[in-house]
Amino acid sequence: MKLAPAQAKALRALARNRSRAELKALFAAIRQNDDRALLAAIAPAKKAAKRKGDPLVRELEQTLKPLMAPSQEKADLLIEHIAKKHRRKLALRPRGLADAARQLRAKFTDAQISAGAKSLMAHLAKLYGDRETVV
Numbered sequence: 001m002k003l004a005p006a007q008a009k010a011l012r013a014l015a016r017n018r019s020r021a022e023l024k025a026l027f028a029a030i031r032q033n034d035d036r037a038l039l040a041a042i043a044p045a046k047k048a049a050k051r052k053g054d055p056l057v058r059e060l061e062q063t064l065k066p067l068m069a070p071s072q073e074k075a076d077l078l079i080e081h082i083a084k085k086h087r088r089k090l091a092l093r094p095r096g097l098a099d100a101a102r103q104l105r106a107k108f109t110d111a112q113i114s115a116g117a118k119s120l121m122a123h124l125a126k127l128y129g130d131r132e133t134v135v
Helices: 005-015 020-032 035-042 055-063 071-085 097-106 110-128
Strands: none
Touching: 020 097, 035 097, 055 097, 071 097, 071 110
16 A cells, blocks of 8 residues: 555654654554544644623623713722712722722622612713703
8 A cells, every 4th residue: 555645744744753652552543543533632622611700890881881981981980989979988990890890899799889880870860861952
C-alpha cells in the first residue's frame, strides 16, 4: 500500500516531535477507536457557560433604563438619592451600576437598594414628567 504525498506529509508533521514508541501507541489508539471518538478527542474544549449576572444589577438596569445617561451617571444619581432618602452621607465613587450595587450592599439590603431605584425614578418622573415642551 502506497501513501499519497499529502498523507505522507501529514504523517511527517504528526511524527515531528514524537518518539517511535509514542507513535506506535498513537497508531494503536487510532486502530481501536472509531472516527467519531477520535474527532471528539481532538476537538477544542467547550468554553464554560457564561455566568449569570447579579440579579440586583439586572433589576437596577431595568428600573433605570428610561434614564438617558451613561451607567456611571445613573449610579451617581442612585447613590445620591439613597443618601438623601436615608439621611446619610455616602462617600462612594462607583464606576457603573454593578460597582454601585456592590458598594451599596455594604450598607443597605438588596430590597432597600431596589426601592431606592424605584423611588428615584418616581422622583424624577414627578419633577420632569409633566413638562410642557415648546414646539
